[in-house]
Amino acid sequence: MSVATKTDKIQRLAELTAGSETSTGASLWREALGRLKTSKMAIIGAVIIAAFVVVAIVGPFLAPHSPSAQIWRGEVFPNKGEFVGARGENWFGLDHLGRDLFSRMLVGARQTLLVGIVATLIGLVAGFVIGIVSGAAATLGGETGQRVDSVIMRFIDMMLALPSLLLAVSIAAVMGQSLTTVMIAVGVVQVPVFARLLRGAMLVQGGADYVLAAQSLGVRKRRIVLSQILPNSLSPVIVQATLSLATAIIEAAALSYLGLGNPDPAIPEWGVMLAQAQRFFSYAPMMGVYPAVGIIITALGFTLLGEAMREALDPKLKG
Amino acid sequence: MSLLELDGVKVHFPIKKGIFVDRTVGHVYAVDGVSLKVEAGETYGLVGESGCGKTTLGRSVLRLVDITEGSVVLDGTDLAKLPGEEMRRFRRRLQMVFQDPLGSLNPRQNIESILSEGMIAHGIGKDQEERREKIKSILDKVGLPSNALSRYPHEFSGGQRQRIGIARALVLEPDVIICDEPVSALDVSVQAQVINLLDELQEELGLTYLVIAHDLAVVRHISDTIGVMYLGSLVEEAPSDALYAEPKHPYTKALMSAVPVPDPEVEDRRERILLTGDLPSPANPPSGCRFHTRCPWAQAERCATERPQLRDLGDGHRVACHFAEEIASGELALTRPTGIEAVTEGEGAVVEQTEDEAKVPAVLLPADSTTKPDATAVKEKVPSAAEAPGDRTAGAVAKDLDAAGPDASDSDKEQDKTG
Numbered sequence: 001m002s003v004a005t006k007t008d009k010i011q012r013l014a015e016l017t018a019g020s021e022t023s024t025g026a027s028l029w030r031e032a033l034g035r036l037k038t039s040k041m042a043i044i045g046a047v048i049i050a051a052f053v054v055v056a057i058v059g060p061f062l063a064p065h066s067p068s069a070q071i072w073r074g075e076v077f078p079n080k081g082e083f084v085g086a087r088g089e090n091w092f093g094l095d096h097l098g099r100d101l102f103s104r105m106l107v108g109a110r111q112t113l114l115v116g117i118v119a120t121l122i123g124l125v126a127g128f129v130i131g132i133v134s135g136a137a138a139t140l141g142g143e144t145g146q147r148v149d150s151v152i153m154r155f156i157d158m159m160l161a162l163p164s165l166l167l168a169v170s171i172a173a174v175m176g177q178s179l180t181t182v183m184i185a186v187g188v189v190q191v192p193v194f195a196r197l198l199r200g201a202m203l204v205q206g207g208a209d210y211v212l213a214a215q216s217l218g219v220r221k222r223r224i225v226l227s228q229i230l231p232n233s234l235s236p237v238i239v240q241a242t243l244s245l246a247t248a249i250i251e252a253a254a255l256s257y258l259g260l261g262n263p264d265p266a267i268p269e270w271g272v273m274l275a276q277a278q279r280f281f282s283y284a285p286m287m288g289v290y291p292a293v294g295i296i297i298t299a300l301g302f303t304l305l306g307e308a309m310r311e312a313l314d315p316k317l318k319g
Numbered sequence: 320m321s322l323l324e325l326d327g328v329k330v331h332f333p334i335k336k337g338i339f340v341d342r343t344v345g346h347v348y349a350v351d352g353v354s355l356k357v358e359a360g361e362t363y364g365l366v367g368e369s370g371c372g373k374t375t376l377g378r379s380v381l382r383l384v385d386i387t388e389g390s391v392v393l394d395g396t397d398l399a400k401l402p403g404e405e406m407r408r409f410r411r412r413l414q415m416v417f418q419d420p421l422g423s424l425n426p427r428q429n430i431e432s433i434l435s436e437g438m439i440a441h442g443i444g445k446d447q448e449e450r451r452e453k454i455k456s457i458l459d460k461v462g463l464p465s466n467a468l469s470r471y472p473h474e475f476s477g478g479q480r481q482r483i484g485i486a487r488a489l490v491l492e493p494d495v496i497i498c499d500e501p502v503s504a505l506d507v508s509v510q511a512q513v514i515n516l517l518d519e520l521q522e523e524l525g526l527t528y529l530v531i532a533h534d535l536a537v538v539r540h541i542s543d544t545i546g547v548m549y550l551g552s553l554v555e556e557a558p559s560d561a562l563y564a565e566p567k568h569p570y571t572k573a574l575m576s577a578v579p580v581p582d583p584e585v586e587d588r589r590e591r592i593l594l595t596g597d598l599p600s601p602a603n604p605p606s607g608c609r610f611h612t613r614c615p616w617a618q619a620e621r622c623a624t625e626r627p628q629l630r631d632l633g634d635g636h637r638v639a640c641h642f643a644e645e646i647a648s649g650e651l652a653l654t655r656p657t658g659i660e661a662v663t664e665g666e667g668a669v670v671e672q673t674e675d676e677a678k679v680p681a682v683l684l685p686a687d688s689t690t691k692p693d694a695t696a697v698k699e700k701v702p703s704a705a706e707a708p709g710d711r712t713a714g715a716v717a718k719d720l721d722a723a724g725p726d727a728s729d730s731d732k733e734q735d736k737t738g
């Protein structure tokens with residue numbers, strides 16, 4: 001053996017030992033978090049979300065005026081097209097009933113966040129349960145399991161085919177117009193997305209050798225699903241949940257805009273505010289711009305964080 | 320009685336079609352009637368081309384795939400008939416080492432957790448403390464430091480990962496370990512270390528192995544008995560030395576002739592059999608002798624209609640060929656004259672080329688060419704007149720050299736690549 005190859009080998013050995021001393025058992029989750037912390041996209045997204053959450057929590061206490069009191073009713077004449085824009089006392093101006101728009105925006109953030117979170121949770125929880133049953137049946141359930149899985153999946157396909165708007169309208173027809181209607185409608189539409197995503201990831205993981213290894217060790221099926229397959233199938237679901245907060249907020253706004261939301265004018269919500277502004281758009285465009293921009297920025301925040309998480313969790317990018 | 324006995328094991332995978340209701344339109348005859356015996360404390364080597372059903376057979380022993388027919392008897396218990404929960408408990412006595420070391424370790428579990436999984440499943444050890452002690456002693460046995468416990472699979476090198484895989488099998492103190500191509504995913508320089516480790520462990524713990532490989536060089540040194548598989552069934556089985564000394568089945572002859580002999584003079588003179596045609600699909604296996612579509616000695620009538628059974632030709636040398644004796648004695652003429660290639664003058668140059676290749680350290684040869692050597696060699700088409708036979712054969716020989724890698728490297732140092 002030549003000297004060159006020998007020194008090369010020693011070098012490699014040295015690198016090997018050095019490497020093993022510094023690494024101290026970093027799990028994939030921790031590594032992903034580390035990557036997330038250095039991602040600009042994630043930081044911007046997180047800052048936007050944090051700001052939004054803070055506003056949603058403390059907004060109502062900070063509001064300079066009552067969001068529902070028509071204090072300046074006498075100053076606006078919607079029929080004549082006379083509105084009041086931004087001024088010292090009312091930073092965002094007044095709405096068509098003479099209420100302070102800035103206060104309404106602050107208070108409305110809470111409702112908007114609530115709609116987004118609750119709707120996503122409905123979709124996530126229901127989709128998760130369906131997905132896990134279907135995925136477990138398909139991977140470890142044998143022939144019967146596969147049959148169960150295909151029945152569930154046909155059902156999910158049917159749900160996917162339902163347009164969310166139609167669903168929302170029919171739910172509203174049954175339950176009446178309310179914020180709950182909007183949340184359920186937006187949530188139900190997410191169910192098949194989460195179910196399919198989780199099942200698909202579980203199916204991929206279920207075929208992996210480490211699952212076979214667990215089986216050959218004699219690990220019980222339930223434990224294989226919960227401690228082997230599931231933890232490895234979560235990342236796409238987590239990413240989707242973040243992204244879906246953005247879509248939920250937008251969809252909820254759309255449904256409110258169409259008049260399916262909360263009819264109570266006392267409780268402001270960005271989607272409802274946008275809906276109300278449309279009638280006066282030619283006279284007072286800013287009345288619609290504030291809630292629209294609010295919705296866009298928060299949705300952007302969740303999308304940025306979601307995309308950054310997708311990158312951080314993608315095992316293919318793992319160094 | 321042997322420790323592990325397989326009798327007429329068949330594994331047929333249904334091929335399904337249909338949108339709403341699945342219809343079975345055929346079967347993949349992945350394993351189609353395999354009978355073999357593995358003696359306690361010995362190593363049974365199973366070789367064959369890619370896709371011949373080795374993995375499926377190994378998995379059927381652990382019932383990781385459904386056994387269509389036949390019995391797998393471990394120490395007097397027929398595993399094929401065991402109900403689910405009893406089978407689960409029986410798995411403690413049968414363990415498996417996988418081909419892909421990284422893929423067979425859960426990326427989100429640390430080593431302690433991976434190695435505890437089996438013990439928890441079988442209620443070994445009172446608490447985690449006790450289990451950890453046991454894991455540490457096993458880690459020591461397979462040559463891993465005990466600080467490996469809190470680390471994750473991706474932080475180890477290929478060879479180390481396979482050691483973890485072996486440790487995972489060992490913690491359950493099994494009787495039989497099935498090693499499915501335990502080294503084919505590893506760097507050539509590390510292959511020998513892992514093979515040696517398996518060998519040492521066998522000696523120390525009295526283990527019984529069923530080692531699967533597509534590479535004759537890998538199984539040769541550790542196997543007591545070797546079985547050669549072709550398209551779902553055994554075509555030849557013999558004590559390791561006997562098989563190497565005198566392969567009797569035409570398929571084994573072809574496989575062997577692809578392995579180079581170290582002595583250049585012998586290498587120069589020996590005959591090479593290059594098989595024609597591709598491996599038939601296991602979904603539609605040929606009638607009669609499964610090998611008759613490629614066999615250089617295939618006889619018109621009998622080979623295409625009657626399926627040969629394994630016959631003992633003395634000293635435990637079992638061959639599934641109607642004409643094994645005639646072929647051995649040279650009575651039988653070749654029916655596919657192009658299939659066999661006597662070494663011609665043009666090949667003097669080939670040997671030189673081969674030696675050049677041999678000077679290159681095995682480590683430097685591309686790793687992926689080691690994974691499927693016999694398959695490629697066997698699948699080589701007969702050279703057409705236009706091709707220079709010398710060049711082609713040189714290629715084949717170079718591949719074989721890769722295959723012989725583990726013999727070539729005797730370095731005991733850990734030098735596999737990280738990550």
Ligand SMILES: Nc1ncnc2c1ncn2[C@@H]1O[C@H](COP(=O)(O)OP(=O)(O)OP(=O)(O)O)[C@@H](O)[C@H]1O
Pocket residue numbers: 332347348349367368369370371372373374375376533601
């Ligand atoms: N679950 C399955 N369903 C259908 N067909 C399968 C299944 N598993 C394996 N097969 C088929 O069975 C045949 C044998 O496969 P197997 O993996 O046992 O071969 P092998 O000898 O291990 O090959 P390799 O050397 O490539 O690992 C192949 O044709 C394969 O496509």
Ligand code: SF4
Pocket residue numbers: 568569570608609610611612614615616617618622627639640641642643
């Ligand atoms: S039985 Fe016929 S086809 Fe089969 S190996 Fe023997 S000679 Fe060849």
Ligand SMILES: [Mg+2]
Pocket residue numbers: 373374375500
């Ligand atoms: Mg295989």
